[in-house]
Amino acid sequence: MDVLLRGITKQTYGRLKAEAATRGKRISEALQEAIEVWLYTREKQVLSEWEANNRAYLQAKRRLFREHKGRHAAFGGGRLLGVADNFDEACNIVRSAKVHRSIITKVGEEESTTGGEWLWSSLELATA
């Protein structure tokens, strides 16, 4: 597809053009690569925060079960942000921490992980 870009600085464009020429690539190929790298980096960032929050949860789990059963624990930025008496309060804790991703769990009272059977649904005809 064709894309028209406006507002790119002359300096940045000049560097991109020079780097693309050095590698024997077209500007469009260099831009495509740059976009893919940017998207990949963003995804990795989100994933690593997700991993850090889950790690923090596992580290705090035993203590939470011992001391805060039935309360809501909030994790973000790879650490325990706080424990609240209800879900809305836990949301406030996350909101004030200004983190991108968070985990909120009711300590010791989450639903079982058995989702159930996924029947013959969501299947559509497709050409072979």
Place this chain on the structure above:
Amino acid sequence: MAVELLRTRDCIEYAGSEPRVPALNVTVHDPVTKEKSRLLAAIDTGFAGYLLTRKELYERFATAELPAEYFMVYSTMAGPVVLRKARATVEIGKLTVQAYIETPQHGPGRDLIGRRLLHAINIALLGEAENCCLLEKA
């Protein structure tokens, strides 16, 4: 047997390609950011979960996600599938339900209303008219 009169409202035309799929307009609210989004989700009585969403939508609304150890595992023909799970408020017509949004841990996902959410609402599928309607007491 008691007879109850119900009235249809908020009817939505079936969506997608032939044979078209019954679907409902759903508004998802993120409990932390208060952001909301409206989507058309297919009714899927085969899916045991809550509201399955596309990955990009889930990423936007999963601020209050559950720890990974509480993600649900569904058994399918192709083996077990793990779905990520986050608390969200789901609005269907006049009804507001505290529910969960889910998306596959791997793969893109799609917008489907599953059985756990269908248990909270009354709907009618008017096959000949290709309309999916919410029901309320007449």
